[in-house]
Amino acid sequence: MAIDVATVRKVARLARIAEPEDRLEGLARELNGIMAWIEQLAEVDTDGVEPMTSAVEQPLPMREDVVTEGGDPRLVLANAPKMKSNFFVVPKVVE
């Protein structure tokens, strides 16, 4: 499956990365090179094999659904690019 310029444009959009039009062809070439090398996975017989999602055998631990820390907006907002009286300032999302 070859990756064309339209696919790169779509994927970059999904990934929310602005890629200028003149970079798309180069990127398509790079990604095709990598994906062509990855294609060899098709040789492996994986019929009936359970996908491995974790290297840990233990079940996910449960804990009480309670606040363990928090309540300090100063710390939460310490690295905010924009803030105003204990709130993050974000671009307008509702017209």
Next chain:
Amino acid sequence: MSDLTQLTLKAALDGLASKAFSSEEITAAHIKAIEAARALNAYVLETPEKALGMARASDARRAKGQAGALEGAPLGIKDLFCTEGVRSTACSNIIGNFVPTYESSVTTNLWRDGAVMLGKLNMDEFAMGSSNESSAFGPVTNPWRLKGSNRPLTPGGSSGGSAAAVAADLCLGATATDTGGSIRQPAGFTGTVGIKPTYGRCSRWGIVAFASSLDQAGPIAKTVEDAAILLTSMAGHDPKDSTSLSVEVPDFASFVGKSIKGLRIGIPGEYRLDGMPSEIAALWDQGVAWLREAGCEIVDISLPHTKYALPAYYIIAPAEASSNLARYDGMRFGLREEGGNLTQTYENTRASGFGAEVKRRILIGTYVLSAGYYDAYYLKALKVRRRIADDFTAAFEKVDAILTPTAPSAAFPIGERSDDPVAMYLNDVFTVTTNLAGLPGLSLPAGQSADGLPLGLQLIGRPLDEGTLFSLAGVMEKAAGGRRRPERWW
């Protein structure tokens, strides 16, 4: 007193305990060495005042008889670890000014045991790379050079700053992380010892995430014993990381020096690649000979899915990365580049904040997770991952540990492989399998190339059996003649 920076961590801890010198003295010596070594670009942030403050506090604790296991030892910290009040950037412009309000669990453990922080170490951006060239702060230069050449070499990556700093005596030891080989390959390239422990040994909490099912922290150190001492402090169960293992942490240093007689060592035929440089093959044979002389039984084994590990990794790691790095949206922290609307602000922020390799991996990850490709790529890779893990499980029924080379070559010149992503990815061909299977892997310096560069061998162990790796590595380190230091040119 001779140069305190040349001591091993163990010798330094002994010297501190016997009051031959203070933490303030050995910390000051390291600060001076770091200032003189800026040409290496190993540190992206030096924290001399914090270091001296921590050293004085350590000396005060020791005077009161409250010395911890690492009391007074100055260490370097990879910039992937969040350190409270100290800039932590993952060497990316997108969080280039990020100052955490919390401390990673691994570094918390080090400070609990009395260690001193010298500063933050350079690395590939978000730990994505094998040469430290993708760092927003520029590449690290390997303290080792080819005989008779001034050409700058890479220290490997992603923990290039950690490895270079330890090799050049700019810290007594360093933290590092390993997602596909990022502790072991740089250790191999710099003549240092690095161990990626079993997945779950070290908490991932407070470490900037790359690929969460593969990321593990571990030390890079001057000797096998030093690595064991550091790992004992770094490891431990942490309720803040749901994949952290609730198991006892043994005193790993107690395994160094133990007899390895009767242990069965597997030699996987699939790791003998076509076109493997003869000096790498010879090094591997030498390692086998040392272990045989020490009474180990050498067993030929097969890990049939080895060649599929890297391609599987380059689906799984970018897929997880594309998801993890979605958090860098310019809203709550980090860089924000305004656009005409919200989507444009996201797109501009991420376009200007991420470097080329990080973008490439996010795009691959987004592609393999996108509708129509998920089953063909992502699910397939997860099934291949299981096959690779099953290969190891079968092998460990016959052997106690596995010996392989660490990397397919010695350190290479900066710039030599930066144009070909797949050629760069092949650096991790021997290391990536253990990340996929969650197994511990240790790299130790075992010899030198004809050009005088360090070469590493890798030991792979059963889950949670780092102890056996330390015993084996201790014997091999002795047989190899102990630590070699690069000739100082900086």
